[in-house]
Amino acid sequence: MQILMTILPPRMLAISTISLLVVLATAPWSLAEMNINSHSSRMPLLMPDDFESLKLAAWRVEEGVQDPNNPLLEPEMPWDSGGIMAHGTVLHDPIDGLWKAWQVSTPAEETFNDLEAKHEEFRRLTYLESKDGVTWYRPKLPFVKWPGFDETNIIFDLDSGGTAVYASVLVDPTNEAWPYEMFVLRTPVFGPDPTHVGHLPAPEEKRATYRYQSKDGKDWKLVEGPIHPSRGGGADVSYVYKLNDGGYVSYFKNYPPLKDGGRIITYDNNPRGGLRSIARRTSEDGTHWGDEKTVLERDWRDPDFAQFLELTPVQVDGGFIGVLTYYNSSIQTMSLQMAASRDGIHWWRPDRRPTLPNPPLGDYGSGMIWQMHHPIIEGHKMHVYYAGSEGLHGEIFDSRFEPRIEVGGESVIGFQTPTLPFNTALQRASWDFDRLWALVPSAGGVTLGEAVTKQQTPGGRKLAVNAFVRKGGSLRVELLDSNNAPIPGFEISDSEPLEGDHRHRVLKWKGGEAAPANAVKIRFVLHRAFLYGFDWTD
Numbered sequence: 001m002q003i004l005m006t007i008l009p010p011r012m013l014a015i016s017t018i019s020l021l022v023v024l025a026t027a028p029w030s031l032a033e034m035n036i037n038s039h040s041s042r043m044p045l046l047m048p049d050d051f052e053s054l055k056l057a058a059w060r061v062e063e064g065v066q067d068p069n070n071p072l073l074e075p076e077m078p079w080d081s082g083g084i085m086a087h088g089t090v091l092h093d094p095i096d097g098l099w100k101a102w103q104v105s106t107p108a109e110e111t112f113n114d115l116e117a118k119h120e121e122f123r124r125l126t127y128l129e130s131k132d133g134v135t136w137y138r139p140k141l142p143f144v145k146w147p148g149f150d151e152t153n154i155i156f157d158l159d160s161g162g163t164a165v166y167a168s169v170l171v172d173p174t175n176e177a178w179p180y181e182m183f184v185l186r187t188p189v190f191g192p193d194p195t196h197v198g199h200l201p202a203p204e205e206k207r208a209t210y211r212y213q214s215k216d217g218k219d220w221k222l223v224e225g226p227i228h229p230s231r232g233g234g235a236d237v238s239y240v241y242k243l244n245d246g247g248y249v250s251y252f253k254n255y256p257p258l259k260d261g262g263r264i265i266t267y268d269n270n271p272r273g274g275l276r277s278i279a280r281r282t283s284e285d286g287t288h289w290g291d292e293k294t295v296l297e298r299d300w301r302d303p304d305f306a307q308f309l310e311l312t313p314v315q316v317d318g319g320f321i322g323v324l325t326y327y328n329s330s331i332q333t334m335s336l337q338m339a340a341s342r343d344g345i346h347w348w349r350p351d352r353r354p355t356l357p358n359p360p361l362g363d364y365g366s367g368m369i370w371q372m373h374h375p376i377i378e379g380h381k382m383h384v385y386y387a388g389s390e391g392l393h394g395e396i397f398d399s400r401f402e403p404r405i406e407v408g409g410e411s412v413i414g415f416q417t418p419t420l421p422f423n424t425a426l427q428r429a430s431w432d433f434d435r436l437w438a439l440v441p442s443a444g445g446v447t448l449g450e451a452v453t454k455q456q457t458p459g460g461r462k463l464a465v466n467a468f469v470r471k472g473g474s475l476r477v478e479l480l481d482s483n484n485a486p487i488p489g490f491e492i493s494d495s496e497p498l499e500g501d502h503r504h505r506v507l508k509w510k511g512g513e514a515a516p517a518n519a520v521k522i523r524f525v526l527h528r529a530f531l532y533g534f535d536w537t538d
Contacts, residue, residue, distance in 0.1 A: 042380075042434035043466050043504075043533030045318035047340055047348060050453055052521065057449035058442035059350035060530060061338050063357065064384065064429030071364050071388065071425035073128065073136040079146055079154060080105030080126065082119055083424035086370030086387035087237075089169040092133065092378075093217070095179060099130035100217060101385070101426070102155070102167040102182065103372070109421045119421045121190040125156040125164040127218060128426070133376075133383070136426060141218055155220060161197030161210065162188040168240040168373055169217070180214040183240040183250075183286070186225070198222040209238060211286060228281065228289045237309050239373050240286075248286045249344070251311045254279035256294045265305050265330060276307035276327060280345065296324070296339065296347045305330035306352075313344060314375045314382070320344050321436065323371050323384055326354065332392040333358050334368040336384070338436055350437040356384070356429050364388035364425045382433040387424040394419060434466055434503065438530035449526040452480070456522070458515040458536045462506045463522065466533040469499050473528025477507055479519040487516055492525060506537065 048054075075081045088103030105126040106119045124144075130136040144154035156164045167184040186197045187207040195202050197210055203226035210225030228238065228250060237253035255274030258264070264275065277297035283289045298306050310325035322339035336356035341347045359366050365388030372385045396412045404411050441449030467475050474497040479490040486492070489511025496508040506513055515536070524531055 042316060043464070043535045045316050045321070045340060045342075046437070046439065046531070046533045047319065047342070049342070051451050052454045053450075053452045054439075055450040056442050056447060057439050057451050057526065059437055060440045061351040061353060061355050061437045062431060062435055063355055064336075064431050067134065067428040067430065069134050070427045072134060072428055073426040075108070075423070075425065077105075077138065077146075077149075077152070079107055079124060079152060082106045082108035083389070083422040084126075084128075084387060084426050085123070085422055085424050086372055087123075087165040088125070088167040089373035090376065090385040091169065091171065091374075092376060093171060095171065095173050099133040099136075100169075101128040101130075101136070101372070102126075102169050102217075103128065103387070103426075104165050104167075105154070106422065108423070117420050120419070121163065122158070123163040123165055123190075124154050124158070125167055125184065126153045127155050128153065133378075133428075139218075143219065155218070156184075158191045159193070160191075161186040161222075162191030162194075165236070166238050168238075170240075170242045171217075172242075178213040178215060180217040180220075181242075182212040182214070182220060183209050183228070183238075184212065185236065185238055186210050197225060200225050202226070207236060209240070224287060227287050228283070239310070239312060241313075241374075242286075246284070248283045250281050250283075250289070251295075251313065252279055252281070252292075253277070253309050254292060254294060256297060262298070263304050276309055278308050278311045278324070278347075293345070295345050296322075301352060303330075309334065310371060311339065311347075312371055312374050313341070314377070318342070321375075322347060323355075323375060324349070325369070325371065327393070332367070332394045332396055334370070334389075334393060336369055336371060336386075355431075355436070356386075361392075362390060364390060364427060367391040368393055368422065368424075370424070377433055380433055382431045382436070383428055384430075385426065385428050387422070388427040390423040391420050435468075435532045438468075438532045439524075439526070440530050441526050441528065444528070446527070449529075451524045451526070451531070452484075453522045453524075455482070455520045456536070458519055460514050460517065461536040461538055462513045463515065464504050464506045464535050464537045465498070465531065466503055467498060467505070468501050468530045468532070470528040473526075474499055475527070475529040475531065476525045478523045478525075479509075479515055480521040480523055481518045482520050484521065486523075487511070487519055490516065490519065492523075498529075 083106050085104040090101045093100050104123045106123050128136050129139055138153035140151035144152050144157040146152050165185050167182055170181045172179050185207050188194050188197050188202040208226030209228040211223050212220040214220045240250045242248055256277050257274050277294050279292040280295045281289045281292050307327040311322045313320045313322045319342040324337045324339045325334050326337045327334050335354035335358050338355045339347045339349045368389035370387045376383045399411050401413045469475050476492050476495040476497050478492045479487045490509045494510040
């Protein structure tokens with residue numbers, strides 16, 4: 001298993017686009033960092049295009065497990081008393097072995113009497129470290145002072161170019177001169193000099209990306225900008241990833257126009273006029289960026305309050321897994337969903353239920369969950385670091401302001417208010433990386449689910465599955481020929497029923513383990529069983 005834009009394992013997907021999305025093993029999401037061996041640690045990605053037909057079968061998405069030490073770091077210092085936010089990168093540094101975070105902090109807002117929250121004007125990029133990924137501390141750095149503090153963990157203050165968010169930090173240990181590279185969104189209109197970011201000119205619009213490099217990941221040199229500019233100030237969400245050919249790809253928020261029949265709910269009157277969605281751009285050099293392409297937006301299965309803000313991908317054998325920020329504008333919350341793609345462009349979501357839901361309001365993460373730049377793989381676990389917000393994204397229940405609308409017996413204001421103070425803490429959730437979603441019977445009980453794969457060429461190899469079967473259930477499998485006929489010796493009745501919990505179980509039939517030469521399809525019959533993956537093995 002490998003993650004976003006690293007080299008694919010031997011069972012390489014034969015799609016030309018995928019072959020371009022390959023990354024240096026020295027990137028911050030490399031195998032060296034994740035302690036993953038060169039062999040695959042999970043079975044190939046399981047997606048609908050593996051199957052010719054599904055009958056009474058649907059997709060189950062697993063929920064992340066909160067770290068028992070959450071919150072890992074809470075607001076404490078005057079410059080982060082309003083939130084240790086997200087919009088940055090957490091990684092396990094392959095150079096010195098430390099866990100590091102480049103993320104946004106903001107002072108607190110205790111009260112405000114109008115609709116103008118001020119936290120956006122005071123966002124500063126700060127730096128954190130940890131020896132184990134759980135216990136985090138604020139190193140004392142000499143770059144930015146604060147009243148009463150000669151040293152802080154602030155990297156960029158407002159006078160260096162306004163606010164700083166969405167720091168994409170990339171690490172290349174082979175680059176002895178400048179092993180650390182960062183792309184970060186700067187907003188000079190919130191600084192003392194709205195005409196410049198450092199020694200470089202300000203963007204024509206509200207914000208844009210600037211490029212930095214560093215010898216140690218702490219002291220950063222501004223080298224280029226503005227680049228990858230936002231359109232109309234809309235691209236205020238942008239993460240950048242590096243390709244092993246020297247190129248780059250960015251996933252960011254855009255606002256495509258509503259399609260026929262689409263609408264935005266009345267009390268989310270988005271001032272930009274479109275749906276928050278996910279777009280993608282590529283660049284050969286990180287300076288000149290191609291046209292944006294919307295790659296994930298609301299579809300027919302989503303309600304009219306569904307929108308999206310962030311997509312952070314990870315590459316596996318057979319495609320990409322993405323962690324998606326799902327915005328429910330009816331209740332002003334953000335949770336996380338799972339997504340998958342063969343090429344990083346066309347995305348599918350197994351289920352619309354959250355893989356990381358919001359807890360009750362008032363807890364960290366109850367209002368918004370903002371995940372960091374990329375998931376981190378340690379062994380068989382996938383960790384997602386995120387900022388969990390106590391508060392909602394915008395106010396909808398404040399009856400002081402006009403116009404008001406009556407919705408479901410409640411009086412709410414009839415327009416979108418500015419984003420409220422975030423009040424966040426650093427948190428972590430984890431998943432079994434080889435069990436993010438499964439194909440399961442959609443009816444349950446004694447009713448069987450069925451899945452038939454598309455044509456394959458097993459060539460005498462053995463079939464292994466990653467599956468969990470509940471007590472009293474079973475997973476049975478038969479092999480079919482090119483006429484969709486069961487092959488004698490490998491029919492359902494010849495199948496050894498699988499029970500229990502198996503990460504990599506080779507199946508057996510009366511005809512043996514190796515698939516006969518005329519086997520081209522698999523028919524899975526699920527009874528209270530979860531199929532997480534399958535693969536042909538020698």
